[in-house]
Amino acid sequence: MSIPTGRPFYKMSGSGNDFIVFDARSDTDVVHSFANSEAVRRLCASGTGIGADGVVFLQSDTYQSFRIRYFNRDGSVGELCGNASLCSVRLARELGIIGDGQCHFETDAGVMTGHFRNGMPEIDLQPVRELTLDAGFDVQAGERRIGFADTGVPHLVVLVEDTTSVDVVGRGRPLRLDRKLRAGANVNFVAPTGPDEFAMRTYERGVEAETLACGTGAVASAVLLEAWGLAGRVVRLHTRSERVLTVSLRHSDGHIHPALCGEARVVFLGTIAEL
Numbered sequence: 001m002s003i004p005t006g007r008p009f010y011k012m013s014g015s016g017n018d019f020i021v022f023d024a025r026s027d028t029d030v031v032h033s034f035a036n037s038e039a040v041r042r043l044c045a046s047g048t049g050i051g052a053d054g055v056v057f058l059q060s061d062t063y064q065s066f067r068i069r070y071f072n073r074d075g076s077v078g079e080l081c082g083n084a085s086l087c088s089v090r091l092a093r094e095l096g097i098i099g100d101g102q103c104h105f106e107t108d109a110g111v112m113t114g115h116f117r118n119g120m121p122e123i124d125l126q127p128v129r130e131l132t133l134d135a136g137f138d139v140q141a142g143e144r145r146i147g148f149a150d151t152g153v154p155h156l157v158v159l160v161e162d163t164t165s166v167d168v169v170g171r172g173r174p175l176r177l178d179r180k181l182r183a184g185a186n187v188n189f190v191a192p193t194g195p196d197e198f199a200m201r202t203y204e205r206g207v208e209a210e211t212l213a214c215g216t217g218a219v220a221s222a223v224l225l226e227a228w229g230l231a232g233r234v235v236r237l238h239t240r241s242e243r244v245l246t247v248s249l250r251h252s253d254g255h256i257h258p259a260l261c262g263e264a265r266v267v268f269l270g271t272i273a274e275l
Helices: 028-034 037-044 082-094 168-176 215-227
Strands: 008-014 017-023 054-059 066-072 103-107 110-117 120-124 130-132 143-150 154-160 186-194 197-204 209-211 234-238 244-252 255-261 265-271
Touching: 008 082, 017 028, 017 082, 028 037, 028 054, 037 054, 037 066, 054 082, 066 082, 082 103, 082 110, 082 120, 082 215, 082 255, 082 265, 130 215, 143 215, 154 168, 154 215, 168 186, 168 197, 168 209, 186 215, 197 215, 215 234, 215 244, 215 255
Parallel strands: 017 054, 066 103, 154 186, 197 234
Antiparallel strands: 008 017, 008 265, 054 066, 103 110, 110 120, 120 255, 130 143, 143 154, 186 197, 197 209, 234 244, 244 255
């Protein structure tokens, strides 16, 4: 497959999750050329491509401020990526699509709301779809309990004594692929570090490796930590990149409404020359 050259892209980082972002509002050819599994895998490949955890297409939308389409590094379509959404809100402001006020944007997981808090992007996600305090997995040495939450993406959350000693790939991959899970899941390992403060490491579905951060994983972790009685309604998750993701939880009409706030940086603007 031939990859078209001369296409500009933004390399962005959301707390260590890195993304290739295309401004596809007026350039529909970029979606035709790159929004497929083979192109995404080549773009995201470390060493031979640009290297990234995923690819984002920022598109125009008839009813909302913009729309994003997200692909995981393995070429699969992702319904939602929390850090990619934060990066998209930041880039939308840089491109003049939105201002500092509230905006709405479309994803494959539904409409999200974005705004800025103390200069950092924050998104209001859809209500938590599913919550299971005990996911039915046997805990191993150093683990306390395992729960499940669907925050637009399915997640297991493993409460551990110390995240630094966890074999994230060795333990995370079998859990991610377990037959109990209908569509697999990301696997997050969390340990308390202070009041409403937790360390977090994630084995990410679609990347099939540990990533430096996971936005929807931070949300799932906060939801379960609150449900387990271990945290309040504002939880700070310290990621592997040492950046902090802050999750705020609001309870209304029998549902949990989460918000995610975190870093989103434009690292550089590039042009595809040869791939």
